[in-house]
Amino acid sequence: MRSKTVFQQEFKIKGGDFVNAGESSCKIRNILKEIGIDADIVRRLAIIAYEAEMNVVLYARHGAMYLFVYPDKILLKIKDMGQGIENIDLAMRPGYSTATEEIREMGFGAGMGLPNIKKNADVFKITSKVGKGTALEIIINLNGKNG
Amino acid sequence: MAEISPLHSIKVNKKKCIGCVACMKACPTKAIRIRNQKAKIIYQRCIDCGECLRVCPYNAIVPITTKPSAVDIFKYKIALPSPVLYSQFGHEIMPNEILMVLKEMGFDQVYDEASVCEMINLAIEEYLDENKSPRPIISSTCPVVVRLIQRLFPSLCKHIIPIEPPREIAAKNLRQEISKEKNIPEQEIGIIHITPCSAKMVSINHPETMEKSHLDGALSIREIYNKVMMKLKKEKRPLMLQTQTRISGIGIGWSIPGGEIRGLKYSNSVSVSGLYDTITILEDVESGKLKDIEYLECLICPDGCLGGPLTVENRFIAKSNILRLIRTFGGKKRVDVNFVKKLYRDNFFSFEHGVKPKPFAPLDKNRSKAIKKMKLKEKIIEKLPGIDCGVCGAPDCRTLAEDIVRGDAQLKDCIYLTTKKYKRKENYGKKKN
Numbered sequence: 001m002r003s004k005t006v007f008q009q010e011f012k013i014k015g016g017d018f019v020n021a022g023e024s025s026c027k028i029r030n031i032l033k034e035i036g037i038d039a040d041i042v043r044r045l046a047i048i049a050y051e052a053e054m055n056v057v058l059y060a061r062h063g064a065m066y067l068f069v070y071p072d073k074i075l076l077k078i079k080d081m082g083q084g085i086e087n088i089d090l091a092m093r094p095g096y097s098t099a100t101e102e103i104r105e106m107g108f109g110a111g112m113g114l115p116n117i118k119k120n121a122d123v124f125k126i127t128s129k130v131g132k133g134t135a136l137e138i139i140i141n142l143n144g145k146n147g
Numbered sequence: 148m149a150e151i152s153p154l155h156s157i158k159v160n161k162k163k164c165i166g167c168v169a170c171m172k173a174c175p176t177k178a179i180r181i182r183n184q185k186a187k188i189i190y191q192r193c194i195d196c197g198e199c200l201r202v203c204p205y206n207a208i209v210p211i212t213t214k215p216s217a218v219d220i221f222k223y224k225i226a227l228p229s230p231v232l233y234s235q236f237g238h239e240i241m242p243n244e245i246l247m248v249l250k251e252m253g254f255d256q257v258y259d260e261a262s263v264c265e266m267i268n269l270a271i272e273e274y275l276d277e278n279k280s281p282r283p284i285i286s287s288t289c290p291v292v293v294r295l296i297q298r299l300f301p302s303l304c305k306h307i308i309p310i311e312p313p314r315e316i317a318a319k320n321l322r323q324e325i326s327k328e329k330n331i332p333e334q335e336i337g338i339i340h341i342t343p344c345s346a347k348m349v350s351i352n353h354p355e356t357m358e359k360s361h362l363d364g365a366l367s368i369r370e371i372y373n374k375v376m377m378k379l380k381k382e383k384r385p386l387m388l389q390t391q392t393r394i395s396g397i398g399i400g401w402s403i404p405g406g407e408i409r410g411l412k413y414s415n416s417v418s419v420s421g422l423y424d425t426i427t428i429l430e431d432v433e434s435g436k437l438k439d440i441e442y443l444e445c446l447i448c449p450d451g452c453l454g455g456p457l458t459v460e461n462r463f464i465a466k467s468n469i470l471r472l473i474r475t476f477g478g479k480k481r482v483d484v485n486f487v488k489k490l491y492r493d494n495f496f497s498f499e500h501g502v503k504p505k506p507f508a509p510l511d512k513n514r515s516k517a518i519k520k521m522k523l524k525e526k527i528i529e530k531l532p533g534i535d536c537g538v539c540g541a542p543d544c545r546t547l548a549e550d551i552v553r554g555d556a557q558l559k560d561c562i563y564l565t566t567k568k569y570k571r572k573e574n575y576g577k578k579k580n
Contacts, residue, residue, distance in 0.1 A: 005515045005518050005519060006518065007518045007521045007522050009525075022430075022431075022434060022436075025434060026430055026434075029430075029433065031521065033299075033506065033507070033509075034507075034509060034510055034517075034521060034549075035509055035510060035514065035517045035518060035521055036506075036508075036509020036510070036511070036512070036514065036517050039301035039302040039304075039504050039506060040302055042302060042433075043302035043433060046302075046433050046434050046435070047434060047435040049434075050434035050435060050436065051435070069518055069521070070518075071514045071515040071518060116435070142514070
């Protein structure tokens with residue numbers, strides 16, 4: 001019956017919208033705090049959600065983040081309709097980036113996004129199709145009394 | 148202290164409060180509700196920022212600071228004014244005159260905090276040199292920012308620099324020195340901060356980083372203003388005494404936002420003032436957005452302590468006065484670098500212990516129940532009009548929903564759901580698809 005206890009919410013993200021970028025990850029943080037998730041886990045998820053949200057804003061037309069909070073874990077899915085990633089192994093390498101000069105000038109595209117997400121996740125899955133889009137699945141385990 | 152220490156520095160005067168929504172709306176941590184037509188502060192959520200105090204049209208929110216009469220119990224009384232005090236009496240009044248007036252008002256000694264500010268500047272630099280923990284390192288000066296981080300950004304507690312602010316270090320130093328010099332037992336010395344905000348009172352009564360504060364109380368600038376002003380106007384002090392002083396221009400600069408970072412060799416430091424800007428920047432820190440910033444100075448009041456709720460002078464005029472003083476006293480370093488380095492190594496500036504996270508209570512202690520309540524809360528939000536009128540006694544519809552799932556309010560508290568007139572307009576206030 002535990003699987004029924006899940007809080008879920010969808011957050012739409014618009015590609016190229018730097019004005020509102022970061023809003024979804026901010027909302028996610030507040031939800032987790034209210035549920036009483038441990039501060040350090042909130043921090044890890046905050047970093048993951050922000051980096052993932054920025055990836056959509058930077059490289060895709062649009063996308064969405066889906067948050068699922070279970071008593072024992074948090075699942076975050078990010079799907080986007082975008083250019084996709086040609087070589088995932090390469091994309092996972094710290095410092096590797098396909099960002100344009102413009103994006104770099106804005107202070108993004110340092111090639112740390114995906115490695116940073118992976119570093120903070122317990123489970124990290126990525127699938128991508130060139131020309132279609134990218135999907136990320138991140139799990140953070142919640143240890144502790146109420147799991 | 149003779150009086151019982153209050154947990155917080157703000158209370159509601161029920162006789163004056165008419166139950167309007169001004170304070171409740173202004174509160175950044177949603178710590179106020181209107182119950183039985185009176186404002187009620189939920190102290191577990193209050194961070195003592197003083198926003199409610201600023202916005203109340205009826206002066207019904209009262210700051211709690213030390214009463215001048217409570218100072219008299221000490222055998223030896225020392226006034227330790229915030230440099231903000233120097234900005235309050237016009238640009239022709241020199242700091243020394245103000246210090247002299249304070250002494251005439253019954254203090255056995257007065258002490259300028261500014262030179263200690265300069266010492267702390269060096270200590271911060273030492274810490275940044277030595278310590279490579281995650282950036283940015285956040286200033287500990289504003290007691291409200293410390294409480295805001297504990298409450299809303301608990302994971303950032305370890306970013307707070309473990310160095311006490313100038314007022315505490317000045318008091319620590321003074322007590323030791325005066326006790327030795329005058330042969331007075333330490334507990335008979337009363338060191339009183341003259342403060343632009345009531346939050347300092349909380350940090351004195353309930354320090355977050357040590358067992359007991361080095362200060363014994365705080366008088367508000369508002370409280371002593373008239374008396375000081377009158378004395379200043381009545382008699383001019385000899386010019387020589389006015390200017391003969393060791394006051395540190397760098398230290399005075401601490402009262403203006405950016406004062407802490409101006410002297411740092413780390414130029415990638417940032418200064419933020421004002422409640423909402425502080426919250427925004429801390430959100431960015433939490434996202435990992437600002438790792439490249441070395442030091443972050445956050446002050447909760449607009450224009451920093453010059454905009455404190457217990458100041459008198461308009462903060463822009465006050466700023467102009469301070470800038471003039473900085474020019475007068477110059478940027479010359481007045482403290483001995485090697486001496487400060489030695490003190491730093493002896494941990495003279497250090498916290499006794501780190502700032503502990505104090506997050507708000509979750510919707511439920513049991514995580515499964517909390518998740519269920521969160522779902523319920525979202526359902527309730529759907530039903531509410533979303534116009535945040537505040538008539539129910541909660542600051543906005545989201546908070547009412549939260550209060551309902553916590554069992555502190557009921558759906559029928561919403562007048563839009565109970566009043567016929569509005570019932571017909573089912574989608575009142577809702578966005579049209």
